[in-house]
Amino acid sequence: MSVETIGKASATMPANQKLVIADCDIHPSPKSVEKEIFPFLEKRWRDHYQTYGMLLRQPYQAGPAYPKGQPDAARRDAYGPNGEKPGSDLEFMRKHHLDRYNIELGVLNPLKSGQGLQNPDFAAAYCKAINDWQIAEWTSKEARLKGSVCLPYEDAILSAKEIERRAGDPNFIQAFMLIRTSEPLGNRRYWPIFNACVEANLPLAVHAFGFGGTPVTGGGWPSYYTEDMVGHSQSAQSLVTSMVMEGVFERWPELKLIIVEAGFAWAPALSWRLDRIWAQNREELLHVKRPPSEYMADHIWYTTQPFEEPDRRGHLKDIFEWIGWEKLLFATDYPHWDFDDPTRIPLPRATDEQKQSFFIDNARSLYGV
Amino acid sequence: MAKHIAAKVMDIPPGERLSVEVQGRKIVIFNVAGEYFGLRDACPHMGGLLSEGVVIGLVEADRPGCYSYSRGGEIVRCPWHGWEFDLRTGKSRFDPNRWKTHSYDIEVGDVQQLEVETVDVTTEGEFVIVNL
Ligand code: FES
Numbered sequence: 001m002s003v004e005t006i007g008k009a010s011a012t013m014p015a016n017q018k019l020v021i022a023d024c025d026i027h028p029s030p031k032s033v034e035k036e037i038f039p040f041l042e043k044r045w046r047d048h049y050q051t052y053g054m055l056l057r058q059p060y061q062a063g064p065a066y067p068k069g070q071p072d073a074a075r076r077d078a079y080g081p082n083g084e085k086p087g088s089d090l091e092f093m094r095k096h097h098l099d100r101y102n103i104e105l106g107v108l109n110p111l112k113s114g115q116g117l118q119n120p121d122f123a124a125a126y127c128k129a130i131n132d133w134q135i136a137e138w139t140s141k142e143a144r145l146k147g148s149v150c151l152p153y154e155d156a157i158l159s160a161k162e163i164e165r166r167a168g169d170p171n172f173i174q175a176f177m178l179i180r181t182s183e184p185l186g187n188r189r190y191w192p193i194f195n196a197c198v199e200a201n202l203p204l205a206v207h208a209f210g211f212g213g214t215p216v217t218g219g220g221w222p223s224y225y226t227e228d229m230v231g232h233s234q235s236a237q238s239l240v241t242s243m244v245m246e247g248v249f250e251r252w253p254e255l256k257l258i259i260v261e262a263g264f265a266w267a268p269a270l271s272w273r274l275d276r277i278w279a280q281n282r283e284e285l286l287h288v289k290r291p292p293s294e295y296m297a298d299h300i301w302y303t304t305q306p307f308e309e310p311d312r313r314g315h316l317k318d319i320f321e322w323i324g325w326e327k328l329l330f331a332t333d334y335p336h337w338d339f340d341d342p343t344r345i346p347l348p349r350a351t352d353e354q355k356q357s358f359f360i361d362n363a364r365s366l367y368g369v
Numbered sequence: 370m371a372k373h374i375a376a377k378v379m380d381i382p383p384g385e386r387l388s389v390e391v392q393g394r395k396i397v398i399f400n401v402a403g404e405y406f407g408l409r410d411a412c413p414h415m416g417g418l419l420s421e422g423v424v425i426g427l428v429e430a431d432r433p434g435c436y437s438y439s440r441g442g443e444i445v446r447c448p449w450h451g452w453e454f455d456l457r458t459g460k461s462r463f464d465p466n467r468w469k470t471h472s473y474d475i476e477v478g479d480v481q482q483l484e485v486e487t488v489d490v491t492t493e494g495e496f497v498i499v500n501l
Contacts, residue, residue, distance in 0.1 A: 069451050076448030077421040339449055344415035 019355060021342050022105040022363035024303045025207070025260055025331035026097075026145070028138055029112070031088045036137060040129035048122055055118045057154070057182065057213040065216065066225040070337035078335030086335035090141055097334050098144055101342055105363055106145045107173065107331075108134055109207055109260065113150040115178050116211030123152035128162060131172070139171040146369065148176035148205060156189060160196035167200035173367040174203045178210030179235045179262055186239075186246030194252050203256035203301070203366060206239060208232035229338075236262035237270050240296065244274065247287040249295040256366065257300050261333060264302035268322040271296050297324065301366060303331035305340040317348035325354045329363050370474075370500045378477060378495040381405070384442065388420035391499050396473055398497055399424065399456050401442050406456040407473035407499055408445070413461075417449035419470065425453070427462070474500040 030036035038046050058065055070076060074086035077096075084092060098106060110133075114126025127150040134147035149166045151159035159177075166172045175197050183189065185206070197204045209232070215221045216231040218238070236259050249255060274292035278285065288295075302323065310316060320328060332340050342359065350358070363369075375389045381400040388397045388410050395410040397420040410420050426441035443456050453462040459472030476498050 070448075075417070076423065077418060337449060337451065339415075341415040 019342070019359045020102050020104040022107075022330060022360045023097075023101070023103045023332045023334065024107045024258070024329040024363055025109055025305060025333050026093075026106045027087050027111055027334070027336060028093075028108050028134070029085050029088045029110070030133065030137070031084060037126075037129050037133055040132040040136075041125060045122055045125045045129075048119075049126075052119075054112075054114075054126075056116050056211040057118050058116075058211045059213070059221075065221075066228040068337070069225060069229075073337055074335045075337050075339055090138065093334075094142065097332075098142075101332070104144055104360065105367070105369060107205075107363075107367075108138055108145055108147050109176055109205070110134065110148065110150055111207075111209070113176075115150055115153060117152070120152060120155040120158060124155065124158040124162065127152045128165075131162065131166060135171045146173040146367070147171045148174050149202065151175055151177045151193065153177040153190070153193065154182055156192040160192040163193070163196035163200050163202065167202070172202070173369060174205045174258065175200075176205050176207065179206050179208050179232060179239055179259075180210030180212040180214070180216065181239075182212045182214070184238055184242030184246075186242030186244070186248050188246070191248070191251075194248055194255050197256075198252050198254045201368075203258055205258040205260050206236075206262075208235070208261040210235075232261065233263040233266050237266055240267075240270065240300065241274060241292075244292045244295045245285055245288060247285075249299045250287055250289060255299060258303065258329070258366075259300060260303045260331065261305060262302075263306075263308065264304060264323060264328065265308045265316070265319050267296065267300070267302065268319060297327075301327050301329055301362070303329045304345070305331040305333045306338045307340050307345040309346055313346040313348050316346070320348050320350075320354075325350070325357050326362055328358055329366070330359050372476075373499045373501055374480070374496045375407075375475075375499045376497040378497055381497060384424070386420055386424070386445075388418065389499075392501060394501070396499060398475060398499070399445070401456060405475040405477065405497055407475040408454065408456065408459050409471040409473075411470065412447040412449065412452060412454075413468055413470050414447065414450060414452055417447045419445050419447060419454065421448040422446045423448075424456075476500065 072086055078086035080089040080092040110130050113130040114123045117123035130150050138145050139147050149163055149172045151162055153159050163175050216228050218234055271293035278288060278292050308316060330342060373391045375391055375398060376387050381387045381398055383400050383402050386397055386399045396407050397410040398405055398407045408419055410418055412419055422445045424442055425444050425446055427439050427444055428436060430436050444453050445456055446453050454470055459470045461468040477495055478498055479495050
C-alpha cells in the first residue's frame, strides 16, 4: 500500500494544446450597470433606466422568456474569486479563459446591451454606452479582445449612425445584433444597417436570441427552454432566407454576414431547398439573379458553438466541406453554460491546415486582424 | 488494489465534496450523509470539473405532468452543460451505459489499521481512503 499526501486538484491547460485560438463569441458583462455603464449614459437615460427599467419587445416582461439551463446562463465555475458575475472580471477572464486556451483573438459580444428595447432612443443611447464601455473596460486593457458595435437594430437609421461613429476604430471588428428581429432581416427597413456596414468595412454578426416580439418558433410560443434553444436555428434560417430573397446580397456584394450561436449543420439543407424552389419560381424574384446557395457561400460565415454532436463525427465532415472550412469560425460562448472547449469538440477528421484555418486563420482574415 | 489516503474525514463534512489528486488522477470525493463516493473529476462530455457542480436529487416523470423527486443529494450536475451523474455509480442519467465517469471505491479508516509505514500527514484521526 502507498500513501498519498492530500493535494487539491486544479484545472490545468490540456497538454496537447498547440494551436492558437480565435474565440468569436465571448460575453462580457458589467459588474454593475450603475458603476460601469452609467458614466457613458446621459442623465436623462440614467433616470429613464432607474424609473422604467429596460423594457424589451417580448411578451414575458419579467426576465428572459425562458429560464436558463444554469443561473446567469453561465458555467458554474465562471464566477470570479470574489463571486464576481461571470464574464465581468477581466483578470479572471484572462486566467480562466484567454490564457488557458491560448486565445489570441477574442471577440466580445455584449448581451443586455440595449438591443431590442422598446424605446428606440433609449436603445440607441444604451448601445452607444455599451460600446464606449467595451473600450474603457476591455479592449483598451487587453489587446487580445476586440469589441462589437452593438446596434439598436430595430431603428436602422440610428444603427447606421452608431456604425458610422465607430468606423475605422480598431477597438471594433464587427457590427452586432440579435437574430430575432421584429421582421425578417432582409426587409428594407433594415437596409441602412447593411449599407453602413459595407461603408465602414465591418462584417455584420447576428447572434442568437433577441426580442422581435414574435414567437420564438415558426409555430408559436413553445413551453420549454430546450425548444427556445433549438429555435435559434429556425430563426437563423428565416433570416438567411429573407436576406437572400430580398436581394440584400445582390444589392451589397461586399456584405459579410456572420451567424453566431445558431448552429450550422442546417445550412446545406436550407440551400438545397432554396435553390430548388428559387428555380421553380424565378419570375417572382427577378432580383435574385444567382442560385441562393451561391449567395450563402459567398456571404455567410458561421460560428460553431454550440457544436453539432452527431454520434459519428464523420457525419460532420460533409457538412464542413459543403459550407467550406474557411467559412466556419470557432467560438466558445464563454462564460455561458453551453460553452465549447476547443480541445473537446468532435471536430471531423481534418488536416493541420484545416484546423489552423478553423481555429484562427478564418477569423484573422475575415476581421483583417 | 492499492489504498491511498486522500483526505481527512473532517475535510469533507456531510453534503460537501473535495477534489484531490491521487497518483496523478483527479478524483472528487462526495460525502452523502456519511457515505463517501469517489468519481473521476472530469466530465466525459467535455471535461467540466464535477467538483464544481451542484449536487441535486433525482427528478423523474413517469408521464407528462407527473413528477417525482427522490435520492436527494446523490446526483451531481456538471457545471458546464448540466449532464447529471449518479454519485453511487458514476453513470450519467441520460445514457447510463454509454456515458459514465469512472467511479472509485472509497472507505474510511485510520492509518494504524492500514499498517502504513510512512505517511506525510498527521496520523491522528480518521482518513478517507481511495482504492485504486
Ligand atoms: S462537460 Fe460536462 S456536460 Fe459537458
